[in-house]
Amino acid sequence: xxxxxxxxxGDYYLSEQGYRVFTEKYHLxxxxxxxxxxxxxxxxxxxxxxxxx
Numbered sequence: 001x002x003x004x005x006x007x008x009x010g011d012y013y014l015s016e017q018g019y020r021v022f023t024e025k026y027h028l029x030x031x032x033x034x035x036x037x038x039x040x041x042x043x044x045x046x047x048x049x050x051x052x053x
Contacts (some may be wrong), residue, residue, distance in 0.1 A: 005030055 011026035024040045027033075037047025044053035 005026075007026075010023060011029070012020045012022045015021050021039055024042045027038065027040060027042050033041060033043035033045050033052065035045050035047075035050070037045065045051070046053060
């Protein structure tokens with residue numbers, strides 16, 4: 001089971017549609033790539049190719 005990481009200021013912002021968009025800071029704090037094609041993925045995952053750059 002993955003550990004819950006408490007959200008802090010700067011971990012996300014709300015999109016125009018009201019969705020939470022996680023920042024690079026949050027992804028690095030989490031420590032792994034979920035391979036979901038996140039907008040601010042610091043791990044270089046490309047959802048179109050299913051590979052990391």
